[in-house]
Amino acid sequence: MEKSVLISKEEDILTITLNKPQSLNALDLEIREELLVALNESARDDEVRVLVITGQGRAFCAGGDLSTMGRDFAPGEGRTRLQNIQRITRAITSMDKLVIAAVNGPAAGAGCNLALSCDFIIAAEEAKFVEPFGKVGLVPDLGGLYFLPRLVGLLKAKEMVFTWKTIDAREAEKIGMVNRVVPLEKLYSEVKKLADQLVRGPALANGLTKSIINKSLQSTLDQVLELEANAQDMCLMSSDHKEGVRAFIEKRKPEFNRNLILKPVKDESK
DSSP, rough: OOOEEEEEEEEEEEEEEEGGGTTTBOOOOOHHHHHHHHHOOOOHOOTOOOOEEEETOOOOOOOOGGGGOOSSOOTTTTHHHHHHHHHHHHHHHHSSEEEEEEEOOOOHHHOOOHTSSSSSEEEEEOOOOOOOGGGGGGOOOOHHHHHHHHHOOOHHHHHHHEEEEEHHHHHHHHTTTTSSEEOOOGGGHHHHHHHHHHHOOOHHHHHHHHHHHHTTSSSOHHHHHHHHHHHHHHHSHHHHHHHHHHHHHHHHHOOSSOOOOOOOOOOOOO
8 A cells, every 4th residue: 555655865855745646635644644753753864954845746735634524523632633733743843954845736724834834835836825724614723823924924814814815826925925936847856956955054053043943933032042042052062163164264165064963073183
């Protein structure tokens, strides 16, 4: 039986592909479980520097699996159900690796918010985004009510959430919802180009920066300054920092360590 989530690895870039094109990659139980396993394993894999999430077929992800809804839910059952799914959002936002959403087609509901939880979104011209939760009497989930207003502002977020407006890729780019839009045939080459650039960056500094940025909008200035100080303390002791300074002085591009270093590295030259 074919897996619901496909995984491919090219050097330090890992691609996760939702693989149920017949259901437009709706987040059924199998996809959710396999996706979470893939994310957690990738987070622990020191050889992986960048993740790419995309969909098989003509859609990125159609959102939740409505075939499992519309029944009588016991009190608290829906909360537990959603908390289990929210582990996907937490896995993406908490990992030290940078994550790119390659949105190859429609991204609806939870599928839209899956893309929004990533660090970068590259969308094909065929991509569309919609928050249709209200149509079925639900609240946007998977962090949509966190990510969307931070990206597009309160007014646009409310328009999408309350009117169920579908926006195309170009409008999404215009309002700051995606990084850029490319022809479908160039989507994966553009994503690969970005991923190649990211993997050449300083892993420790990038991981710490992602963590601080993701906390910054619900933190005070003093809290962010403290996070910066702690992170910079680690970075100043790292081999990447030393290499970066040497490269700057020697007027060349830095060659950072390809492995994800989560601890300071001692200077063995002393």
